Amino acid sequence: MIIIEPKIQQLLTEDALGTFPDECCGFLFGREETDGTRLIIDILTVDNSKEGDKRRRFEISPLDYMTAEQHALDHDWTLLGIYHSHPKHPAIPSEHDRIAAQPFFSYVIISVMSNDDVTFRSWLLNDEQQFEEEKITDNHFTLKKV
Amino acid sequence: MATVIIPTPLRKFTNNTARLQVKAGTIQDTVQELTVNFPDLKKHLLDEGGNIRSYVNIFVGNDDIRNLQQEKTTVKEDTVVSIVPAIAGGSPDASGNNADHTSITFSKEELGRYDRHIIIPGFGFEAQQKLKAAKVLVIGSGGLGSPVLLYLAAAGVGTLGIVDFDVVDDSNLQRQVLFGINEIGKPKVEAARKRLETLNPHIRINVYNTHLNSQNALDILKDYDVIADGTDNFPTRYLVNDASVLLGKPNVYASIFQFEGQVSVFNQLDSQGNRGPNYRDLYPTPPPPGLVPSCAEGGVLGVLPGIIGSLQALEVIKVITGVGETLSGRFYIFDALNFESRTFNIRSREDNPINGKNPTITALIDYEQFCGMRAVEEKPLKEVTAKELYDWQVKGEKFQLIDVREPHEYSIVNINGELIPLATVAANADKINTEGKVVIHCKMGGRSAKAIKELEEKFGYKNLYNLKGGILAYIDEVQPELTKY
Numbered sequence: 001m002i003i004i005e006p007k008i009q010q011l012l013t014e015d016a017l018g019t020f021p022d023e024c025c026g027f028l029f030g031r032e033e034t035d036g037t038r039l040i041i042d043i044l045t046v047d048n049s050k051e052g053d054k055r056r057r058f059e060i061s062p063l064d065y066m067t068a069e070q071h072a073l074d075h076d077w078t079l080l081g082i083y084h085s086h087p088k089h090p091a092i093p094s095e096h097d098r099i100a101a102q103p104f105f106s107y108v109i110i111s112v113m114s115n116d117d118v119t120f121r122s123w124l125l126n127d128e129q130q131f132e133e134e135k136i137t138d139n140h141f142t143l144k145k146v
Numbered sequence: 147m148a149t150v151i152i153p154t155p156l157r158k159f160t161n162n163t164a165r166l167q168v169k170a171g172t173i174q175d176t177v178q179e180l181t182v183n184f185p186d187l188k189k190h191l192l193d194e195g196g197n198i199r200s201y202v203n204i205f206v207g208n209d210d211i212r213n214l215q216q217e218k219t220t221v222k223e224d225t226v227v228s229i230v231p232a233i234a235g236g237s238p239d240a241s242g243n244n245a246d247h248t249s250i251t252f253s254k255e256e257l258g259r260y261d262r263h264i265i266i267p268g269f270g271f272e273a274q275q276k277l278k279a280a281k282v283l284v285i286g287s288g289g290l291g292s293p294v295l296l297y298l299a300a301a302g303v304g305t306l307g308i309v310d311f312d313v314v315d316d317s318n319l320q321r322q323v324l325f326g327i328n329e330i331g332k333p334k335v336e337a338a339r340k341r342l343e344t345l346n347p348h349i350r351i352n353v354y355n356t357h358l359n360s361q362n363a364l365d366i367l368k369d370y371d372v373i374a375d376g377t378d379n380f381p382t383r384y385l386v387n388d389a390s391v392l393l394g395k396p397n398v399y400a401s402i403f404q405f406e407g408q409v410s411v412f413n414q415l416d417s418q419g420n421r422g423p424n425y426r427d428l429y430p431t432p433p434p435p436g437l438v439p440s441c442a443e444g445g446v447l448g449v450l451p452g453i454i455g456s457l458q459a460l461e462v463i464k465v466i467t468g469v470g471e472t473l474s475g476r477f478y479i480f481d482a483l484n485f486e487s488r489t490f491n492i493r494s495r496e497d498n499p500i501n502g503k504n505p506t507i508t509a510l511i512d513y514e515q516f517c518g519m520r521a522v523e524e525k526p527l528k529e530v531t532a533k534e535l536y537d538w539q540v541k542g543e544k545f546q547l548i549d550v551r552e553p554h555e556y557s558i559v560n561i562n563g564e565l566i567p568l569a570t571v572a573a574n575a576d577k578i579n580t581e582g583k584v585v586i587h588c589k590m591g592g593r594s595a596k597a598i599k600e601l602e603e604k605f606g607y608k609n610l611y612n613l614k615g616g617i618l619a620y621i622d623e624v625q626p627e628l629t630k631y
Contacts, residue, residue, distance in 0.1 A: 021419065023236060025233070050234070053236075055237075055419050056236045056237050056419070057234070057235070057237075058234060058235060058236055059233070059234040060233035062203045062205060062210065062232070063208065065230045065231070065233060066151075066205065066228055069151065069153060069154065069228075072154070073164075078154065079153075079154040080154075082233055084235060084236075086237045087237070087419070088421065089237040089394045090393060090394050092368065092393070094235065094237055096234070096235050096236045096237075099201075100201055100233070100234040100235055101235070102153075102231045102233075103155050103156075103158070103190075104154065104155040104156075104157075104158060105154070107235075113501075117505075
């Protein structure tokens with residue numbers, strides 16, 4: 001389970017809508033409880049450094065990644081995951097997402113179908129290198145059953 | 147000692163340690179030391195050949211070792227080495243082909259097999275890679291599904307899924323060329339799998355011996371890149387359309403009836419990122435039940451699904467490979483009787499209930515009800531089951547039995563009903579008793595229901611019973627030795 005409070009969801013939505021029709025991306029920071037529940041406390045928005053089709057791809061530069069690790073260290077948080085948007089696509093990981101995915105990280109995908117149709121889903125890699133959905137709570141957006 | 151910063155996702159392999167001290171030397175030495183001390187790290191840092199994985203970046207200070215001396219880069223006593231996972235991803239490709247085809251390789255046998263594809267200018271090796279990387283779900287393995295599956299398997303589509311709940315029946319063989327007499331009575335998906343495996347051993351085949359419904363559709367469809375809908379009924383057609391739209395997958399559609407066939411490509415994303423129209427842009431809601439008969443009731447010329455299914459397979463291949471212009475935004479109709487083809491343009495509608503401006507459908511619904519199959523009729527028909535009818539016969543109850551099928555059907559098999567074909571029922575009303583029980587039957591119960599309605603409305607009959615499931619149900623439950631068709 002991953003807790004994303006409304007104010008964090010607001011930040012994610014703003015980034016996704018502001019970057020539309022390109023994909024947005026960034027980092028998620030917070031704490032992990034002993035039972036595995038994750039609480040997102042802050043996000044860090046970074047540039048989509050993909051050269052080429054930013055509408056269908058995102059890439060985070062290694063220097064931004066190192067900044068994110070340092071950011072976590074400075075605040076005594078854990079770097080818990082990555083978020084990115086799927087403009088005009090459901091919040092389901094693509095094969096591109098799966099191939100590049102890291103263990104441990106929560107991958108929060110923001111589906112932007114229109115200005116007022118923004119939905120979130122979160123995914124975790126299992127030991128077979130396949131994504132499994134991680135339940136998001138405190139979601140005041142209508143979750144589509146996709 | 148130099149310092150190595152382990153990225154968060156890999157810390158579970160280093161006892162949750164973020165910073166490790168290593169001896170000075172080169173990056174090669176550093177990686178060696180790490181993988182010896184923490185063996186689980188190895189598969190995340192190195193590929194099978196022992197080289198640093200392309201998705202792993204190693205930085206010395208703020209410099210990528212790719213810009214320094216690669217693995218020979220010096221690591222000094224005060225150096226900070228950072229392991230940085232590449233973070234990337236994205237939405238499925240515009241072509242609908244979700245998998246990355248560039249890493250696809252072929253065996254010698256496969257290269258020989260697909261040579262006639264690979265040598266086509268404008269198709270070539272890359273299109274063949276895309277075919278092998280692709281996963282296509284074919285819904286229905288009947289008249290349309292047969293040619294679609296045969297040609298897609300032959301073409302080398304890497305993964306084929308087949309959904310069908312039915313078993314092979316002798317009356318299928320008139321058009322369903324996947325099957326032969328040895329498969330009669332077997333589940334269609336199993337028979338199809340066997341046939342396709344002998345055609346192309348280089349592909350993977352997944353079968354779903356089930357009714358596609360609102361509960362399982364998203365789960366089954368989600369693993370595929372392209373959907374090919376070859377179903378023969380409206381509930382499944384709307385279900386497949388809506389599930390494809392909700393999942394953002396292209397749906398290559400075909401249907402046939404008597405002498406006419408239709409083909410289109412729905413919900414395809416073009417290279418500009420615009421999504422093409424879907425079935426609901428064409429038909430927002432289904433026709434009233436009974437207005438459009440199914441093939442089982444209305445018939446179909448056996449070669450027609452061969453033609454239309456081949457066109458459907460063609461469009462699937464174009465959607466996967468990106469070669470040519472697909473039928474996205476267009477609707478193709480083939481009239482076999484006059485040998486005429488027409489192509490209409492279709493557009494997305496703002497009032498499309500699933501992906502228009504104000505969508506009212508955000509999840510799968512009850513499609514049987516939506517298509518009126520379960521709607522409560524104003525005046526329900528009186529029905530009799532095959533078993534009840536048999537009881538009446540055994541007990542010697544008096545009733546009149548009317549068969550409203552066509553004469554040629556009557557000659558295949560009958561249960562001694564008086565033959566009055568549906569179209570002539572009103573004209574022959576004087577032959578139908580107005581008192582005492584009258585049981586009316588056809589093949590499956592559809593035409594007899596219409597006959598009863600007509601007789602009740604025009605002549606005020608109150609004594610008519612519809613044989614539920616028609617003569618087929620009677621044969622199944624009472625006289626299995628009779629011929630089914």
